[in-house]
Amino acid sequence: MGGMTPPRTTEAAIEAQGVSFAFGGTPAVVDVSLRVEPGEFCALVGPNGSGKSTLVRILLGLLQPDAGTVRCLGVEPRALDDRWRIGYVPQRHALAPALPATVEEVVATGRLARRGWWRPPSRADREAVAHALEAVALTHLVHRPVGSLSGGEQQRVLIAKALVNEPALLVLDEPVAGVDASAQRAFRDSVVHEVREHGAAVLLVSHELGAVAADLDHVLVMKRSIVFDGDPFELAARGVSLGVHADDLPLWLESLS
Amino acid sequence: MLAEVPFFWPFDTGSMQLALAAAVVIAACAPLIGVFIVQRRQSLMGDGVGHVAFAGVAAGFLLDVWPVWTALVFAIGAAVVIEILRSRGHATGDLALALVFYGGLAAGSIMVGKAGVSHERVEDYLFGSILELKTGDLLTIIGLGLAILVVLGVIGRALFAITLDEEASRVSGLPVAACNGALSVLTAVTIVAAMRVLGILLVAAMMVLPVASSRLFARSFRSTVLFAVGIGVVAAVAGLAAARAWDLEAGGSIVLCASILYGVVALTRGAQQTARTDG
Numbered sequence: 001m002g003g004m005t006p007p008r009t010t011e012a013a014i015e016a017q018g019v020s021f022a023f024g025g026t027p028a029v030v031d032v033s034l035r036v037e038p039g040e041f042c043a044l045v046g047p048n049g050s051g052k053s054t055l056v057r058i059l060l061g062l063l064q065p066d067a068g069t070v071r072c073l074g075v076e077p078r079a080l081d082d083r084w085r086i087g088y089v090p091q092r093h094a095l096a097p098a099l100p101a102t103v104e105e106v107v108a109t110g111r112l113a114r115r116g117w118w119r120p121p122s123r124a125d126r127e128a129v130a131h132a133l134e135a136v137a138l139t140h141l142v143h144r145p146v147g148s149l150s151g152g153e154q155q156r157v158l159i160a161k162a163l164v165n166e167p168a169l170l171v172l173d174e175p176v177a178g179v180d181a182s183a184q185r186a187f188r189d190s191v192v193h194e195v196r197e198h199g200a201a202v203l204l205v206s207h208e209l210g211a212v213a214a215d216l217d218h219v220l221v222m223k224r225s226i227v228f229d230g231d232p233f234e235l236a237a238r239g240v241s242l243g244v245h246a247d248d249l250p251l252w253l254e255s256l257s
Numbered sequence: 258m259l260a261e262v263p264f265f266w267p268f269d270t271g272s273m274q275l276a277l278a279a280a281v282v283i284a285a286c287a288p289l290i291g292v293f294i295v296q297r298r299q300s301l302m303g304d305g306v307g308h309v310a311f312a313g314v315a316a317g318f319l320l321d322v323w324p325v326w327t328a329l330v331f332a333i334g335a336a337v338v339i340e341i342l343r344s345r346g347h348a349t350g351d352l353a354l355a356l357v358f359y360g361g362l363a364a365g366s367i368m369v370g371k372a373g374v375s376h377e378r379v380e381d382y383l384f385g386s387i388l389e390l391k392t393g394d395l396l397t398i399i400g401l402g403l404a405i406l407v408v409l410g411v412i413g414r415a416l417f418a419i420t421l422d423e424e425a426s427r428v429s430g431l432p433v434a435a436c437n438g439a440l441s442v443l444t445a446v447t448i449v450a451a452m453r454v455l456g457i458l459l460v461a462a463m464m465v466l467p468v469a470s471s472r473l474f475a476r477s478f479r480s481t482v483l484f485a486v487g488i489g490v491v492a493a494v495a496g497l498a499a500a501r502a503w504d505l506e507a508g509g510s511i512v513l514c515a516s517i518l519y520g521v522v523a524l525t526r527g528a529q530q531t532a533r534t535d536g
Contacts, residue, residue: 060428083430090424099296100472100481101421109418113429117415145476162425171428 011074013038013169013201014059019068021051021058028054030225032068036218038168039199041191043209046222047253052205053091055222056173059203060088073168084114087162089155091173091205099147103157106146107132110164132164136190152183159190166198173205184211191215209249221253267501276387276454276497279395280511282402283451284463284493288471288485289409290447291464293440295472296420302339303461305354307448309335309361311457314382315368324382325397325449332445335361340441344434385456385508387497394453401450405443412436417478455508463489466515470522488518 014036021029028051036042046052057063059070061077070077073085080086087110110132111125133139136156141149146157155175162170170191176184188211194200195215204212219235221228228235240252263269268277294302313331317324335357342353369379381389409416415436419426427433444464451460471484496511 062424062427080430083428086428088425088428090422092422099421100475101417101478102476105417105478106421109414109421109426110429112414112418113431117418117431118411120414143476158422 011038012036012071013040013073014203015071016055016059017069019055019058019065019070021054021063021065023054027224029058029065032222032226034220034226034229036169036201036203038201039195040217041195041202041212041215042204042218042220043212043216044203044205044220044222045207045209045249045253050223052222053173056171056203056205060086060171082114084165085168087165087167087170087200089158089162089172089175091177092158099145101146102143103133103138103146103149103160104129104142106157107160107164110161114165128164128166129160132160135163135193136160137186150183152179152186155179155183156186156190159187163190163194166194167200170194170200170202171205172202174207175204176206176208176211181211184208188212188215207249207253267498272388272390273497273501275390275392275395276507277494279387279390279398279454280493280497280507281490282398283447283454283460284467284489284511285486286402286405287447287451287460287463288467288489289405289482290440290444291468292471292478292482292485293416293420294444295465295468299343299354300465301351301354301461302336302444303448303464305339305358305361306332306336306445307452307457307461308358308365310445310448310452311382312361312365312368313449314379314452314457315365315372318372318374318378319368325452328382328452329446329449331361332449333442336441336445337438340437344437382452383456383458384506385452385454385459387454387507388500390453398450398454401446405446405450408439408443412439416440455511459508459512462512463492463515466512466519467492470515470519473522473526488522489515492518 012035014034016032016034019029019032020027032055044052044055054063058065059072059077061070061072061080072080107129108121108125111121111128115122115125130139130142133142136159138153138156138160141153146154149157159172159175162172172191176187179187191202191204191212192215195202209216213232216232219228219230219232220226221235228238240249262274264274268274291303294300310328310332313328314324316331317327320327339353339357342356415426415431418431419433419436423433447464448457448460451463454460455463467485467489468481470488471481475481475484492515493511496514497507499505499514500507500510
């Protein structure tokens with residue numbers, strides 16, 4: 001971690017070659033190539049409207065690119081059989097306040113694709129849910145309705161749901177937007193745990209990298225195409241310090257706009 | 258007609274016993290569907306599909322076919338069209354409903370006119386005719402109810418996951434389109450099953466009102482489902498009893514009881530919260 005780039009293996013967690021995508025006639029993603037290795041903690045940053053979320057949706061097979069190829073865990077995303085190996089937290093607002101579901105019920109839905117969605121939960125499923133909640137430090141809230149939790153706690157519930165299968169690839173789209181500093185620290189601990197203990201590759205889309213700056217292996221900066229692809233030290237050499245000066249990244253992203 | 262069995266008033270006659278059995282099946286099944294459509298903010302879906310079911314009833318009169326079958330075909334078609342419009346983003350949820358809603362009503366009124374049937378026969382379907390049910394009607398309702406239970410038993414967990422987060426469910430490999438399509442079909446089946454009991458104009462209420470009441474105090478999805486079914490059944494029994502006691506329209510009486518239960522639960526919940534704040 002922290003600049004120690006893992007050795008390159010033959011099968012990347014995510015690999016894109018020459019990917020382009022347009023909404024109508026408006027290009028959103030232009031000729032993007034990238035590679036995220038297994039066990040690597042990678043951040044994807046860029047100004048608003050730079051195509052990050054569109055790129056993430058292409059990488060996950062939710063959108064079909066107009067040009068280029070994508071491989072996710074070694075295969076074309078839509079051809080991936082064991083899709084439960086991907087943990088995904090989409091960009092979102094808070095869960096509905098009136099959502100009638102407990103923390104445990106929400107996290108348990110993450111196990112469905114792995115065990116067979118038609119099967120009732122087993123003891124292994126219940127243990128996996130307990131472990132995921134432990135990883136995000138929410139064990140004490142297991143039976144609470146999610147609608148009664150704070151925004152930061154709800155976000156950790158969704159991260160626990162993404163972690164519950166010990167995924168090989170974890171994709172988080174703006175997971176700490178609008179949550180307080182202590183929630184961001186709890187988020188950092190849970191993601192770092194997943195990378196270190198379970199060897200997951202993590203692709204984090206975020207404007208707020210302060211909490212995880214020291215743990216990142218790899219940073220991608222995007223403005224429709226990739227304008228920087230390297231480790232945080234290389235970025236620091238360009239005058240953008242992710243952790244020390246909180247304003248560096250937003251100011252630099254603004255200068256790209 | 259099934260044999261009349263000795264039972265307490267107001268369910269001491271054969272027609273009331275058939276009505277009770279049918280109402281309990283519908284009141285138990287409708288909230289099972291409603292709990293998903295309410296959470297997906299499609300509370301009016303039952304109304305939209307119901308109006309197309311009316312066109313199906315009219316088509317049955319016109320073609321001289323049992324209207325329940327034509328209503329089932331029309332309602333399933335409408336539910337699937339609504340889901341396609343919603344999922345492909347061609348129309349927002351409420352606009353998709355409105356398009357289907359008005360088209361169904363217009364087609365129904367034209368076909369009823371062409372078929373030349375009496376107002377009474379049309380009203381049997383619009384407002385229900387639960388006290389005139391035959392044993393065959395009850396067996397159809399029970400069959401459709403069992404089908405709803407079996408399908409939900411298989412796809413219910415996946416539907417809950419999809420209702421929480423459709424995009425993440427798609428990424429994880431759940432059969433999102435198939436489950437959404439199945440929910441649409443189940444909604445249509447529930448409406449047709451309940452059509453003779455509550456009437457097309459009231460059936461959607463039993464999908465929504467018990468769930469709305471249950472959500473006010475349930476703390477988990479599981480308890481929301483169980484309480485909603487319980488509230489639905491209480492409303493059905495109380496509504497039928499009130500209809501017998503005061504000679505009311507049974508379908509309206511059942512839905513009114515569900516509305517009153519919602520009011521009672523909401524007031525009780527409000528009073529509890531006020532007491533907690535003051536304390």
